[in-house]
Structures are given as C-alpha cells and as structure tokens.
Amino acid sequence: MKARLVNEFRTYLDPDNDSWDSLDEIVIDNLFFDWKKSDWTLRFGRQDLIYGTGKLILDGTPKDGSRTIYFDAVKLTYSGFADTTVDFLLLHTQAQDPLAMHTQDRDIVGFTGGNAFDGAETGGGVYVKNKSIEKLPFEAYYLIKTHEQDVSFLNNNDRHTVGTRLMPTLTTHLKGNLEAAYQVGDDISAFMIDAKAVLFIEALAAQKARLGLGWYYLSGDDPDTSKDEGWNPLWARWPQYSELYVYAYDTDGAGRWSNLNMPYIDFSISPLKKLKINLLLGYMWAPEDNGAGGGHDRGLLITCKNNFTLKEKLFTQKDKLSGHLLFEFMEPGNYYTDDQQDHTASFLRAELIYSF
Template sequence: MNSSGHATRIALALGLAVSAATSGANPGHEPGTVSSFKPGADLRLRQVFIGNVGLNDQSPIADRTFQRYRGRIWGLYAPTEQIVGTARLMWEGRHYNKPKADQWPVPGFETWYSGGLFFDLLEVAFNDIAGAPLSVKLGRQEIVLGNGWLVLEGTPLDGSRTIYFDAARATYKAASIATTFELIYINQDATTDRFPRPLNGVIEDQIEQYETGVILYARNQGLLPDTELDGYVIYKDSRPDNTPGNIRVNNGAPFPSPPDSGTAYTIGVRAESKWIPNWTLRGEGAYQWGTRNDADLDAFGFNARATYHVQDPRTSRLHLGYEFLSGNKPNHQGTQAFDPLWGRWPQWSELMIYQWPLESRVAEATNLSRLNLGWATQVHPTTLLTLDYHALWADEMTTRTPAQLVNLSGESRFRGHLATAWLRTKFNSHLAAHLVAEYLWPGDYYAVNRRDESYFVRAELNLSW
C-alpha cells in the first residue's frame, strides 16, 4: 500500500480512538463509562550509566552512558459504553556519551539517534457483546498475563520503549463460577515495516523473528478463599528474520542476537494467595515441548515468592523468592533450555538484560537458578525504597550457540552475586521519578576474561498530563 493509503487508514483509526493513560505504560478504559474524547500525553526522561557490558573492562565499548527521551500523546474515544477506541503515538530518541562512534566495531553506530514516530497502541474494544459478559479487543495493544513472567513484552529489542502486541483478544467472564476465560491470537512482525508504519519512515527491528501465537488463559477467583488460580496453554511459532544487521544501533548491542525458528507449546499453572494473615504467596510453573532451532524442546520453569507484610507505620515487607529455568544438558539430544516466550524484560534486573547475550540473547533469561531476598518500605508517604539480593547459578554449563562457549569457564555454575536498589517517588498525579542502582560480582561460571564487576545506574523523570 502507498503512503496515502497508510495515511487514510491512520486517519480512520484515529477517528475511532485512543488511549486513556496512566503515567505508566498501560492506558485503559473501564466498561460502563462513556467519554466522547479524552486526550493525554507523557514525557519520560532517562539518564543511564552502565559499567562493563560483557563483563570485560578491557573492551572499548564496555561502558555506556546515554540519555533516552520518550514522548507519547494519546486520546480516547468511546461513542457508546460498548465501543472504545484507543490509540497512542510515540517517539523516542537517544544520545550516547559513551561509547564514541569511532570505538564501535561495526560501522553505522549513531551517538545521536532519532527513532521511529509511530503508533504503539491502536486498538478497538467491543464490550458486553450482545448483552453477554464477552469483550473483544482488536489491534495493536498491550497484554500482561499474571505477573508478566511469560507474557508482557512483545518488542524486546527496543529496550522498554514499547511492549505492544499486534493481537486479537477475547475475554469471557463466567460469574457463576468466578472464572475469566481468555483467547488471544498474536501476530508479531520482526520490524516496524507494517501497518501502522512509522510516520517518519524510520523502520526498526523489534524482535529477531516473525512470531505467531495463540494463548488460552483461565483465571479463577472463587475456588479457594483469597486466592487467584490461573491455568494456561500457549502456542508460539517462530520464523527467522534473516535480514543482515538485525539489531537496532541505538541498543548498543555488542553481541549478535540470532533469530528463533520452530513451534513451542507451553502449559502452566499460577497461584497467588493472601489467605494467611500478613502473607502473600505466589507460584508459577510451566512445562514446554515442541521444537526450537531444529531441535526437540523439552524444558521446565518455576517462579515463586513469599512476602511478609510487617504492618508497621511504613508498611514494610520482606520477600523471599526462587526461580528456576532449565538449561541445555551437555551432549544431550534436543534442547532443554527454557524459552521465556514474551517474558524478555527486566523482571528482576536491569543490568542482566545487557549480560544475557554472553550466552543467549538480549533480555533472554534461561539456564538459571536464582535465590532472592528483599525488603521494601515507604521511607516517605510519596516514596518507596526496595532493596534486593540475588544469588545466581546456571542449571547447566551450556550456551545457546557453540560460539558463545568461549564466554564460560567450565569451572563452576555460580554466576555471581547481584545487589539492586530502587527508590521510587510520585510527587503528584503529573510528576513521578525513580533512581535504580545495581551491582554484579561475577562468579566462576564466566570465563576468566568475563569476570569484571559490573554496575547499572538510572535516573528517570516522568511527566504526564
């Protein structure tokens, strides 16, 4: 389709819609309300410092210092209580102080980077169809299931700029059995070169492969007191994008990120309960089978956390967590490395997003055993402080590709110690900020030249209207 055709479709879509928003990433609209039009906007400003990407301080591109500027505008149009249109237009640019362009090993690195101007939300929701408790949402949308362990991030290569899915989502609420059923179809393009294409013509990679998925998800809130029980089946088919140089230059990725191929099936259960006073307990487990990259897939993952609410004036809480993601067994047929599906986002570490490519891909956590102890407290009515310690191991002494084996020592499965701290504050409904700091002491799992200590620091200011 020519550019005028795209513009016409965009104009028609805008006539239907757009997104209500919070200062976060998930604009929404509650059924039962009518708003002729509701506009909004936000601006996210970030300063980032990273030390020793790749855990080798001799590399000229090991250290990163850069700024990120993301602006978004949106609107909401609800002609009736049953029809809600959403759309959001966004742009993000970056400026790199480190590394310099002449230090980058591959030509084309841009210290000033201007990304695409495009719609990261463009959806229409139909609620209470024919008077039934059925809703359908069509178009570019954000999808978070459970705690986002396996389904949250549809565009992992752009580093939290967007998280959208091009999808169709049907939701049925069976009140008589306190259960919600969802059927979701996902069709993700490897690049932004599809409708709605960037208005400024900048085409970028969002994922390494083309992806198709189907999710059947059920959530029950009545079987056990104060307990949410989820069950799901997920189908994911991946087709490689073999376009050369499929990593956006503004990511500053020093390692290749190979595409996936194959068909994977995942079946899982999740529970979250508050039936014990002062405690919140949650756990999720999933089994996978099928094929991945010309090998039979047979993998398992588990994630759990227990949180104790102290009930003090600062609403403090302690939490203890454990996560296990299976890894490939050496000299074993097939692949046992757990596929995080659409869970490639910084669930527990911003820093490790940049270190995973040593053995897998950008933000692809797998082959992991993680023990976590943490504490959170309201240091001020507007401000939350969270401190965490993670002890990290590998399940197996293997990597995604044979070329990555040079990054491992073969001596130990201990990945290292990771400490993280978050200070989040919300001054008012229009202004929020955070400061995050992380430090990694690498273990003997990594090769001798990959054991230099690493850190991550980020300051963020978020303005919303």
C-alpha cells in the first residue's frame, strides 16, 4: 500500500485572482494497493502511469497543471513470459475529484458542460513490453478511450489506438526510438509518428553529452472530409516538448496535441557534476492550415532547461536543495495572424526544491 497527499496554492499578481489561494484543496495524489500471486501482480487505486516517452499515457489530470498526474485505475500485470510483461489497464478518472478535502470543485480533465461530476477520462487497454532481443527491445499496445466528454465540438466516438515502439541500439554510441500509432473508430482515422536518433558524444563522455535528431508528427483534421483525421493524445495532454506551446492547444481541451509536424534537434550536457543543460531547437508546421492566419507554419521553437543541485546534506544525510531554470521562445509563423506574428512568445520559470 502507498499513500501520498498534495496541496498546491498560488498567488496571481495580474490580474488579481484568488482562484488557487491558500489553503486550496488537499488531494490524495496516490492511494493504491498491490497484490501479487505467482506471475500476476495487481495494482488497484489511484496511481501514476507512464508508458514509453509519454506520447499516449502519462497524465490523467491534465487540467490541474503540474499538481498531479494520477489515474484512478486498475493495472494487472502478467510476467510469465520470458523477457516480457503484459499490462492490462482499466482507467476512470472523474472530472472533479470526489476525494478532495476542502474541495474547490475544480475540473481536472477539461470538462466543458453539464455536471462536471458526470465527466471523466475513461478507457483501458493492453500494453506489452518485450526485451527478448537485446539490441531491439520493443513495445506494442492496444488502447481504447471511450466517449469523451471534455470537448463538445470534437468527435465523441470511442477511439481505438494500436501502435508499437522500437528502441534499437544501432552502435555503441548511437541509439534510437521509433513509435508509430494509428487511431480508428466511427468516422475516425488519425496517426502519430515519433522518431529520434541519439548520439552519445564520446569526446564528451565525462560530461554525458548527447545530441539528438528527432521528428514528431501528429495528423490534423481535414475539414473537407467526413472523417476526423485529427490525432487525439489520449492521456498525454501534458507539455511534452514545450511548457509554452502547450497553451496553444488549450481551447481544444487542455494540452490536446494534434495537427503538428515538428523536426527538431536537441542537445544535453552536464558541464558540472551538479548542473545539466538541455537545449531544443525545432520548427513546427501544421499539416492542416486551420489556424487564424491561414498558413501551415506554426513557427520556430527554442527551449533551454538548466537543472542544478545547490547543496546536499544541509540538515540530514539525505536532504537536498535543487531546482531548475527554464527559458522558452516561440516565433510565430503564418499559421497565426499578422498581429500575432509580430509578437514573440516567451516563457520563463525558476524553481527551487527542498527534498528530505
């Protein structure tokens, strides 16, 4: 059994807003029970679930920001096959948390109508992980997300997703990731491709330097057909590549990544033992030109995240003071209006964490 509580409150300077004021809600972030017999393991209750690189399953509560990512779920794992695990999933997270203490009746999934307690993120599936080939581990899955109630103008039919992920070791210093998935349902036909090659730079091995070349593609909905071709990120409505650009999708329901074609390069290095720098440079297009500007160019994205540890063992043998600085810039393209193109978007976040 594991239990975890969380409380998050905020102060807004402009406009003056007390919607997340202290004390706010106290949320049961994790509360689950494990049961194991032979090759079977059952986990029942409120739990975190992260699969792959988080492109389909990572965040069950997308509308509460970074406060929680939990799922109210049942996960049954079978490990009786060699080098293989099979997870059977059943997910049902309500739009408003019925267990919240000092509740603020807050919507945590992005529900947009009716009684929010009737809304939910619901579905399930089967997720297989296999490591029988040493240099080519792979994953395969079937997922279903049932009638969505969070965005009224999108296709609400049940959505079935099938996909696979390959993680080849190409050479001693070169590794890859390739994930492809397809979504079907009544009047639904959408797909995703997530590809990346990572070079571990031998000359900078002591600094753990890595150079990545990637491509992320999410289909967009073609308004000239009767089908819905727009990719649905299921339970992956989190910032993914950008804390700034995730808000570009907020009108579609809290981080609903779709209609995106982004090649990118990234670089990671630790010049000091307690400092890690992550850089990303990408250009974003929209496969479907459904933006206010009428073009396909979403724009240039630049991100820089610096993770650091200031001090360890301040008061105990295990405590630590750490944090990060995050800078992001986005130069809008012709997917946006002329006025929007005249304004570079920027994002800055500084964080300090004391853990013990």
